[in-house]
Amino acid sequence: MNKTGVFVCHCGKNISATVNIEKVVEEIGKNKNVISCKDYKYMCSEPGQNLITDTIKSDKLERVVVACCTPSLHEETFRKAAETTGMNRYFLEIANIREQCSWVHSDMNKATPKAISIINSVLEKINLNNSLDAIKVPVTQKALVIGGGIAGIQAALDIANSGYKVTLVEKNPSIGGHMAQLSETFPTLDCSQCILTPKMVDAGKHENIELLTYSEVENVSGTIGNFKVKIRRKAAYVDHDKCTGCGDCTEKCPTKVLSEFDEGLGKRKAIYSPFPQAVPNKPVLDSDNCLYFRFDGKCGICQKTCLLDAIDFTQQDSFVEDEFGAIVLATGYNTYPKENFREYGAGKYEDVISGLQFERMVSASGPTEGEILRPSDGKIPKRIAFLSCIGSRDPEHHMPYCSKICCMYNAKHAHLYKHQVPDGEAIVFNIDVRTAGKDYEEFFTRVKDHENVLYIRGKPARVIKEKDKLVVWSYNTLTGRKFKIVCDMVVLATAIIPTMEAVELSSKLRIQTNENGFFSEIHPKLRPVESMVPGFMLAGCCHSPKDIPDTVAQASAAATKVLQMFSQPELSLDPQIAIVDEDVCSGCKMCIPVCPYEARVFNERKGVVEVKEALCVGCGSCVTICPSGATQQKNLQDTQIANMMEALLG
Amino acid sequence: MSGIYILIEHRQDEIRDISYELLAYGRKLAEDNNTKVTAVILGFNTEKIVEKIESQAHKIIVFDNEVFKEFNAETYQIALADLIRKDNPFLFLIGHSAFGMDLCPALATQLNLPFTTDCLAIEIADSNLRVVRHMFDGKLAAKVLLRENSSYMLTLRAGSFSAAESSLKAEIIKLDSPVSEVPDYRKFLEYIEAVAGDVDITKSDIVVGIGRGIKEQDNLAMIEEFAASIGGVVACSRPIVDADWLPKDRQVGSSGKVIKPKLYIAIGISGAFQHVAGMKGAETIVAINKDANAPIFHEADYGIVDDLFKVIPVLKEKIAEL
Amino acid sequence: MDIIVCIKRVPQTAEAEVKIDSTGKDIEKDRLTFDMNESDTYALEEAALMKEKFGGEITVISLGDEDAEETLRIALAKGADNAIRIKAEDFDELDAFQTSQILKSVIKDLSYDIIFTGCISTDDAYSQIGLTLAELLEIPHAALVIDFDANEDRADVQRELEGGLIEHLDVALPALFTIQTGINEPRYASLIAIRRAAKKEIQVIGKDELAQSEFISNSTLEKLYVPPISKQVEILDGTAAESSAKLAGIIKDKGLL
Amino acid sequence: MAKKIINEDINDEIREVLIEEGAEDIYKCYQCGKCTSICPWFQVDMYNFPVYRFSLETSMGMVASSEDKDELAAEIDKIYRCVGCDACVTQCPHGIDTPSILRAARRLLVDFGSYPETLKSTAQKIKNVGNPLGEPAEKRADWAIDLNVPKFQEGMDHLYFPCCLPAYDSRIQNVAKATAKILQQYDISFGILGEKERCCGEAIRKVGAEKVFTEVCKTNIKEFSGSGVKNVLVSSPHCFTTFKNEYPEFGADFETLHITQFLSKLIDEGTIKPSKEFNKKVVYHDPCTLGRKNGVYEEPRNCLKCIPGLELLEVEEFNRNLSVCCGAGSGGLWMEWEKNERIADVRLKQLIDTGADIIAVACPYCLQMFEETLKSMNLEIQVLDVTEILYESL
Incomplete structure (x- = not known):
């Protein structure tokens, strides 16, 4: 018998509109353990918290149940308040009568008894709660940033500039990411490379940043504060210690393949550096296309050319293992393959290109050196159709979400084209134009008004090739007219999607994503840069489609969260984890393989399994598999659960 | 039996065919029932009309007055009601025409005579009068017994009986009109002729339909000639309209016009059901098509399986020879 | 201008196989569709056009069983304001004359300037009701109207005669007109009108509510039978000359020219 | 009278009725118009068929709602332009089933006789004689007379259901004949129902004549199950889709294969x-x-x-x-x-x-x-x- 107080929150009307608070207070007051039951409009507010602390003091409460919203929102708030009275924080529990009750019901006559039984069940649980103390662990004050695009670079620089060590892992031969591919950036039209490359150089030269390009994260173990990470360094077949990046090997290499950096519009060599401003500016050899590898040692020109003897065909993938206190995920995005759009002839007609291809085309460093030319015949297109929402906002076949940046880059593309080809016609087919962002609407207006870009409302259904032209079939839903518009080139604003690497990481590291594969944050408003797995921060498009300003802002925010961790020598971890009753444990070891966190070890000497407290997150897998009941979760023991069930169902 | 009276229908000095048919049938009935046929003529300056049927009836009653110059159901009704009340004929027959349909039910009702309309045959047995008439789009025949009475009024369908020569010499009785003025509540204004040159395929008794079997637009002239020679008009199926060889108002079919001519000659028409829907109501259907399997032969009464270009010129001659 | 339109729900037999039922006096109806009699739809449309011109109300009347209410409701959706059903189930078999008398006993108490009926019903094809009704109501009439216009107290009417000739008349109102098909283009019902019609009350009048209870019959249908004509194509063979000659002969014999 | 060109309100009643009749997708539309440019009517230069409007107009309760006779006729003509090819359904980013939205309107219109006469007559023929051509039922098996195709009996592997056009149309009968001859040549055990067969009703259901469809559907199901039919081969994709996807909701319990599926299997097997x-x-x-x-x-x-x-x-x-x-x-x-x-x-x-x-x-x-x-x-x-x-x- 513990003297328990129950505090029922109205949550404005969120709860009280569906749950009869008066009735709840009355019924809960009848519980044998409850000595005081009170309600308040906003329990999380200061007067609400004071109500709780004052009552704890005045009524000498031993346990407190707050019936309110989900514990993920305010459990911490109320436990902190309870602690101020000297109560152990684990003597306060939340009964969730909002998300699990008022929000999912409309009938007060049904919601009210349900709220009562939820609270009663929590009363059963808390009655058997023990006083617990937080687990303290030391923090490895070194960060890992996965992904070397603008998000990763910014996060790495922010952390490094604060004096902490950072390892930046990038899968490509150079950092820079998609931003390096872009021409000018909206809405200011400053050159992408001009603003990006200084940051790339900074990152490459920073004493606190270790740059691991052409590398991928292979494995992560451990938990927040102490991750052990294995990184694969892909064989570049070039000894970068010896290589000076002179470029002779690239020049001599006889094999040309489509350049990924140029989105297939240009060519690169088999030994290559993706672009002239690459960091590090040292080549890698693509063994899939290299004649030496494909034809059993034939060729080898690069090796012969290299005066420094840096080419090493025998090089193998190598591994780096290191420990990190926090990880920033900045794996970026891909564009949805245009080949998915048979109706637009994409993949079939050369002159149907993606938005990113257009970026390469207008980029001064691109395959046409910034000239807008039709891929099929190299002629200047006199009319270009820009098709919006290609794969975005299409829940039936493709992606349900808005890719956010396409409306703006369509406007930018139209603008760049009109500047280059003043007598050309730029037509943007759209459903609606979304320009939410600082100076965005102004930019869009300028493009329309000053550059005479034609915006046609209506999503085209077909692009058909007729002779050397492309005909766009569309219906203008505002004028109610059919159009078959003859164009020279069609640019598809293909959807932004998560990278394959992100998808792999999410399953490897058990990091939750939303249904579209973007990493999920803890709270969409209040904790937007922290992943749901402690210790992982999110930056950039791996979280959702974003423009550059938002990406940079989120990267800095992620860095701040890392720095916040590093600013304390120790982390406090939740003690509500598994314990093993050594008297009961038979040492069957069934719990060891089921633990996803490698938190269970077998003590040979004692013949029992033990819990590594710093690794255990209290997921409960071991509890459910333990045949003897030796493993229990602190403050969620079998007896507690049984009592709760009885309160709920009985 | 107090005789069979037949109302003579005439327009613009012409007696309508239906009247001759009724006179012939009336004489037969009179003969069978041992009674006489009386023709009733209402008109103005009726000499010519009277003359034409002098040999067709035993008696002719004439109301010659300016009020009867044109048919007017209301004026006719007044005069005929008066006559029938006086003479009380056993049978009063009227053609089931625009004229009869506008007159008979009102007249009979006024006189409280048992009547019925659109009869194809009359049976007189004992004191009972039965008629045969068609119902349900002509798909069924009905035998109808009329309420027993000493006097009946019927309208008879045109074309049900054949006109016949006769050599009677009718007694002509001129009666004064009981009406002297056309009543104000219904006034005849004029006849309106269908605009010349405008072909209304729904109005013609003979329709020649052509389909894509005529192959070229130039062949249309041959068909037009043939149609003209038999007093018909040219209609067509959809492909001909599509080809702009004939205007849309000549199209017969579910999307075109529905026609019910006496004679429909389908030339080079395969008989897609869309077309058939527009012409199946024709009384007699003739199909000329070189494809023996053409569905049009399912609809036709008579068929010629041959090349239309061979048949039409010959057919034109043969008909002209008659 | 108040207008009454008499309508009839009839089986659609034009495209159907028509079979005589076991009584021998009626047809099997279970597989037939029913709809408003064709010329009645034109009569109703003519009324709707007049209402558009002059205002006033359209009342549709049908002597029929409960299913006839479906047809009345269609009429309500296509322009009628009021609908009256006289319960046919209260009567034994009725002939056209009796039907006219029953209609008269209801209509005589209604206000109207014009009565429209179809010129013929496609089931029994009498073409009697309109004119009989006019006579019973003692109002003028014109049958087979193919063009209609009116002012306050006169109607300008064209009747269809045979051979493409038209009779042009001037008739005093109130009067009854039987409407020929093709006089207008009957309208569709809009969904709004359909919903409105679905909710309207149909006045149902039983035999007891009539001023009169005995109605004289003119005729009795004794039996139905299939007329002895069957269509079987007769292929005229031979050379073009032979077949043409045969055809010419047939055309002549049947008096088709 | 002057035409009123303003709608004074949203007609939620019509909207709700149409949703009940199958227009539940209407709120999904974001008016992109892709449906309209993928619609086959888009390719007909002389006709403008704004498919995308039906969702929005339905959600405002403004379908076939004009008080003007001619305008209404034009609206209803539009409703009956849809050929139900599903091009729009498969291309719509939200998978909106516009043919079903139109069918909802058609169902209401059909009940009030407000649909094209030619379709009315088709519906009547199907109800009366069981086929849209108005041909007598007893002639339904005439195509098979020379081929000795047996009547279906319990124990036969397949029922061949030729569709009304191959059964009656003199040109298309050849399809039924070719099919039967192929099946006979490879000793496939099959029979036909002949005059007991009625139109599958697919098209008339799309027209909106739900009652006529339900009637023929139930009659066919009764006939099939009474005869012990388990597998049906069809020549028409329309019979195929309605047997396979629509009849089961009326209690049908048989498998249907399109003839090409069946023959393709025999080809793959080497038969x-x-x-x-x-x-x-x-x-x-x-x-x-x-x-x-x-x-x-x-x-x-x-x-x-x-x-x-x-x-x-x-x-x-x-x-x-x-x-x-x-x-x-x-x-x-x-x-x-x-x-x-x-x-x-x-x-x-x-x-x-x-x-x-x-x-x-x-x-x-x-x-x-x-x-x-x-x-x-x-x-x-x-x-x-x-x-x-x-x-x-x-």
């Missing part, structure tokens, strides 16, 4: 091996109901590919799910639109432009539509059903 050369260029037209609606794209092609000498062509850009309707679906077969307003012309041009000698179809509606349209074109090209071609090559 059917065409030996006679068929040295023709053949272009295959994907019927919407077989292809887009039921995903049967390869089997009919398989039936053609196996024929020696046959060169199979494709309509570039307009094949498989991007095929264009012949115009016969959802009642289109009975509608006759003005010249220059026909989908069949557009599709035929695409087919003819491939340079093919023969257009191969796998649907009696397509066959009828193309045959009729070709007749006024004076071309050498021929339209044949896949089964007719296959039979030729055996």
